[in-house]
Amino acid sequence: MHEIMLKIPSKAEYIMVVRLTLSGIAARCGFDFETIEDLKMAISEVFNLFDIEKISDSISIKFEVDRSFLGINIDMPTNEINENELAEVILKTLIDDVEFEKLQDKYRVRLKKYRQGV
Template sequence: MDQIMLTIPPKAEYIIVVRLTLSGIAARAGFDFETIEDLKMVISEVFNLFEIEKLKGKISIEFNIASEFLDIKIDLPGGVLTDNELAKMILQTLIDEAEFEKTEDGHRVKLKKYHRGV
């Protein structure tokens, strides 16, 4: 399994960096264009759920690439999960697995997208 780490400041203008990085990783992992677009939307919705500008420290994103799936872990320091039903519904529709964990210093979001047929 290959692992790629990315750390960004808690500013909305850096979401594009995460989306572009994800696009490259997902393309390299063999996902099709439509799935890559879905994954980029998922990332945006995660940041909508936590109001990125209100976070209290650097955001860490870990991408793990396996032959059958792409695993993404996002650590959001000081984040408070908002009650955004639309964002949650989009996540449920576009990602295979989504898990939200409360951590000592904020939240961790775990996302998993399987290749078709797996």
């Protein structure tokens, strides 16, 4: 498995950097255009669940590239999450495994998309 780490300032304008990075990684993994667009939408929905402009620390994103899946782990250094049922439904529709974990001083969001036919 390969890991790619990305750390961004907690500013909305950097979400595009995450989406572009995700696009490149997903394309390199062999995902089709539609799946890449789904992944980009899902990552945007994750960021919509948090008021990132109120976060003072950087946001860490780890991409895990495996033969059978692409994993995305996002560490949001905040204790607050915006409850949004629509965003959660969208995530569960677009992503194979979705997990939100509340840790002591942050939320960790884990997304996993499996490759078809592997």
